[in-house]
Amino acid sequence: MNLRLGRKATLIAVGLGGAALLGWLVMSQGPLAPTKVTVATVEQGPLVASTFGIGTVEARRSYALGPTLASRVARVLVDQGDVVKAGQLVAELDPVDLEERVASGRLAAERAGSTIRAAEAQLAETQSRAQVAVSAARRSADLRAQGFVSQEATDTKGHEANAAKAAVDASAAQLAAAQRDRDRALADVAGVGKLRAQARLVSPVDGVVSARLVEPGTTVVAGQAVLQVIDPASLWIKARIDQGQAGGVRVGQPAEIVLRSDPKRVYSGKVERVDWVSDAVTEERIVNVGFAERPAAVPVGELVEVTIRTADLANVRSVPTAAVKRVDRQDGVWQVSAGRVAFRPAKLGITTLDGRSQIVDGLDVGDAVVVHSERALQTEGKVTVVPAIVRAAP
Amino acid sequence: MINLAGRDILHGWGKFVFTGVGLGLLIGVTLSMAGIYRGLVDDGQALLGIGGADLWVVQRDTLGPYAEPSNVRDDAYRALLGVRGVAEAGNVTYLTMQVQHQGGDVRVMLVGFEPGHPGEPGNLVAGRPITRSHYEAIADERTGFRLDERIRIRRHEYTVVGLTRRTVSSGGDPMLFVPLQDAQEVQFLKDNDALVNERARTAANPAFNRPGVPGLLEAVQASQASSRTVNVVMLRLAPYTDETVVAREIRRWKHLEAYTRADMEEILIAKLIATSAKQIFMFLVILSVVSAAIVAFIIYTMTLNKVREIAVLKLIGARNRTIAGMILQQGLGLGAIGFIVGKTAATLWAPIFPKYVLLLPGDAVLGAALVMAICALASIVAIRAALRIDPAAAIGG
Numbered sequence: 001m002n003l004r005l006g007r008k009a010t011l012i013a014v015g016l017g018g019a020a021l022l023g024w025l026v027m028s029q030g031p032l033a034p035t036k037v038t039v040a041t042v043e044q045g046p047l048v049a050s051t052f053g054i055g056t057v058e059a060r061r062s063y064a065l066g067p068t069l070a071s072r073v074a075r076v077l078v079d080q081g082d083v084v085k086a087g088q089l090v091a092e093l094d095p096v097d098l099e100e101r102v103a104s105g106r107l108a109a110e111r112a113g114s115t116i117r118a119a120e121a122q123l124a125e126t127q128s129r130a131q132v133a134v135s136a137a138r139r140s141a142d143l144r145a146q147g148f149v150s151q152e153a154t155d156t157k158g159h160e161a162n163a164a165k166a167a168v169d170a171s172a173a174q175l176a177a178a179q180r181d182r183d184r185a186l187a188d189v190a191g192v193g194k195l196r197a198q199a200r201l202v203s204p205v206d207g208v209v210s211a212r213l214v215e216p217g218t219t220v221v222a223g224q225a226v227l228q229v230i231d232p233a234s235l236w237i238k239a240r241i242d243q244g245q246a247g248g249v250r251v252g253q254p255a256e257i258v259l260r261s262d263p264k265r266v267y268s269g270k271v272e273r274v275d276w277v278s279d280a281v282t283e284e285r286i287v288n289v290g291f292a293e294r295p296a297a298v299p300v301g302e303l304v305e306v307t308i309r310t311a312d313l314a315n316v317r318s319v320p321t322a323a324v325k326r327v328d329r330q331d332g333v334w335q336v337s338a339g340r341v342a343f344r345p346a347k348l349g350i351t352t353l354d355g356r357s358q359i360v361d362g363l364d365v366g367d368a369v370v371v372h373s374e375r376a377l378q379t380e381g382k383v384t385v386v387p388a389i390v391r392a393a394p
Numbered sequence: 395m396i397n398l399a400g401r402d403i404l405h406g407w408g409k410f411v412f413t414g415v416g417l418g419l420l421i422g423v424t425l426s427m428a429g430i431y432r433g434l435v436d437d438g439q440a441l442l443g444i445g446g447a448d449l450w451v452v453q454r455d456t457l458g459p460y461a462e463p464s465n466v467r468d469d470a471y472r473a474l475l476g477v478r479g480v481a482e483a484g485n486v487t488y489l490t491m492q493v494q495h496q497g498g499d500v501r502v503m504l505v506g507f508e509p510g511h512p513g514e515p516g517n518l519v520a521g522r523p524i525t526r527s528h529y530e531a532i533a534d535e536r537t538g539f540r541l542d543e544r545i546r547i548r549r550h551e552y553t554v555v556g557l558t559r560r561t562v563s564s565g566g567d568p569m570l571f572v573p574l575q576d577a578q579e580v581q582f583l584k585d586n587d588a589l590v591n592e593r594a595r596t597a598a599n600p601a602f603n604r605p606g607v608p609g610l611l612e613a614v615q616a617s618q619a620s621s622r623t624v625n626v627v628m629l630r631l632a633p634y635t636d637e638t639v640v641a642r643e644i645r646r647w648k649h650l651e652a653y654t655r656a657d658m659e660e661i662l663i664a665k666l667i668a669t670s671a672k673q674i675f676m677f678l679v680i681l682s683v684v685s686a687a688i689v690a691f692i693i694y695t696m697t698l699n700k701v702r703e704i705a706v707l708k709l710i711g712a713r714n715r716t717i718a719g720m721i722l723q724q725g726l727g728l729g730a731i732g733f734i735v736g737k738t739a740a741t742l743w744a745p746i747f748p749k750y751v752l753l754l755p756g757d758a759v760l761g762a763a764l765v766m767a768i769c770a771l772a773s774i775v776a777i778r779a780a781l782r783i784d785p786a787a788a789i790g791g
Contacts, residue, residue, distance in 0.1 A: 018731070032755055244510070377517075
């Protein structure tokens with residue numbers, strides 16, 4: 001009898017054990033298991049709000065040197081990277097016939113000079129002729145008064161004197177015309193000379209040649225750049241910041257700059273300009289950031305990452321950003337009490353780049369909040385708090 | 395009254411338990427197959443839950459973005475925000491690609507989303523959400539990426555800042571979430587060689603590289619190097635808004651297609667995963683039939699092995715009810731052991747599967763009921779055979 005009871009007990013024990021195993025499996029492994037969560041407490045401390053953007057290195061002042069007329073490039077005297085001084089000849093365009101036109105103008109001026117000399121000689125001649133005619137007429141008038149010559153002869157002499165004076169006027173006018181001719185020819189020479197000067201491209205500033213765009217022999221149209229010169233002291237960054245994060249950016253805020261070619265080093269800088277016009281298509285704001293100390297060699301157009309400190313909060317409450325959830329269009333956090341969770345709305349402030357969110361209102365220091373969870377939480381859902389859901393990297 | 399079944403089992407318990415365990419493993423396989431089927435469907439539903447969207451707005455006349463390619467201009471959301479009832483909108487892109495990781499590569503679905511808008515992964519299991527507008531990523535656990543790891547996607551390096559669980563595409567590829575603009579760039583930007591070739595090709599085209607028009611070539615090349623499309627705009631609606639009304643409004647006036655969650659489920663489950671789900675379901679049916687047949691054979695042969703003992707029982711005057719009860723109890727006991735072993739095995743090996751295996755309690759209950767029913771049915775056949783045994787077989791045999 002005892003033996004039989006023992007067997008029965010064993011059977012029952014095995015059966016109960018099996019059922020218990022099954023029950024434990026169903027409750028701890030499958031969909032009925034409580035959701036694993038991790039928690040953190042609300043902390044008090046300093047927060048630094050920053051905003052992040054990417055941009056390119058640009059020259060604030062960049063000069064595109066090109067001709068004002070369509071012409072062929074004759075010589076390019078400098079190459080990329082060459083340092084140039086203000087006024088230095090950097091390229092020359094083929095003047096085609098400009099030299100000849102200057103020569104032709106000079107010759108025309110010389111010819112005008114000869115004409116002037118001829119006109120002066122002619123004027124001297126007519127003046128002398130007029131002097132003779134005037135004194136002859138005066139003498140004839142004196143003689144007529146004494147009755148030695150006829151009135152007709154006196155009139156003839158008077159007419160000759162008048163004609164000689166008119167000839168003087170004509171010669172003077174011819175001389176003036178010849179002088180104008182020479183002036184015009186000289187002005188022509190000066191004009192063509194200026195055109196000739198335009199064919200010589202000179203650097204407007206002390207700078208560095210950043211691009212050599214065409215080679216000798218190329219024909220360029222008016223306004224097309226032959227060379228580009230930048231002022232290396234004016235290098236800065238044109239950063240694009242998402243409109244959603246650009247709200248706090250102001251001129252003068254400190255920034256950190258990381259060049260793609262040297263990602264280990266952080267350069268310090270400062271916001272120098274915030275564009276008034278935002279890019280409506282990319283929904284980004286253009287912010288220019290200057291280097292505090294300019295890197296030795298920085299290629300224009302290089303990609304950079306810019307982090308701008310927009311606010312420093314000395315002593316505020318904060319939670320990990322992963323804890324902040326949005327339920328029914330309301331921000332807040334989940335809190336655990338007695339193994340179940342409930343949503344608690346909270347008013348949020350800034351979010352830092354390293355993932356902490358400021359709590360303005362709704363939570364106190366030391367309150368525990370759910371940070372990570374295996375799946376989306378439901379109100380009154382069962383949870384178990386674990387140190388970490390994912391095993392840390394070895 | 396002594397329990398004949400219990401005594402018989404204890405008499406040869408080793409054989410009985412091993413038969414039960416073998417049967418259990420078979421049941422475990424069947425339950426796992428059911429779990430795989432459920433997991434496939436659940437993956438589809440999980441996919442819809444990731445962004446927290448109420449409406450999916452995609453290219454007109456497409457079943458996008460999961461079942462068909464869809465392209466929407468990325469400024470379409472502005473017009474959609476103007477539709478009555480729409481509270482929030484977020485652009486999202488999807489691209490399935492290989493990402494280099496530790497010498498090998500991982501197949502991922504690259505999801506571009508706007509932080510703070512619909513489309514953002516809701517729950518992290520580690521790390522933090524994306525705070526920078528570029529070069530940060532949140533990865534699904536199954537990618538194998540770890541927190542703070544630097545991964546290279548095309549030409550940029552991204553830092554993994556957060557991890558998620560159960561964020562997979564309908565094909566089971568784990569997701570990798572990156573900021574929208576980075577994702578757009580990845581989607582459009584080819585490798586550098588392709589870019590250089592493309593530029594040369596454009597430069598060789600006389601229509602774009604005319605001598606008298608400086609700057610035209612640069613303008614054309616710049617216009618080629620920008621992508622302004624997304625695959626879907628996810629909308630979240632104001633409370634108490636009828637989503638079908640909003641969807642109709644968008645379809646009619648914005649000339650885009652809008653799907654509600656129910657539509658999306660229909661598309662995903664009825665269209666996208668229909669064939670593979672049916673395939674697995676067919677296999678599940680066959681496996682169940684085979685399992686049932688094996689259970690029946692085992693119980694039947696177990697009874698027939700005891701012909702002599704039953705004949706002795708009959709000879710000493712045992713009632714038919716006693717014999718039938720013994721066989722039935724043994725059958726059900728075998729079923730119970732089998733089910734417990736099967737359920738345990740299925741639960742334990744479920745997490746090892748590369749794709750999600752969802753073991754629903756309802757399925758388990760149904761499975762238990764089916765196992766018991768099959769065992770009972772098989773016992774009846776065995777009982778009929780047992781009752782026909784001639785008591786004389788005990789002495790004559």
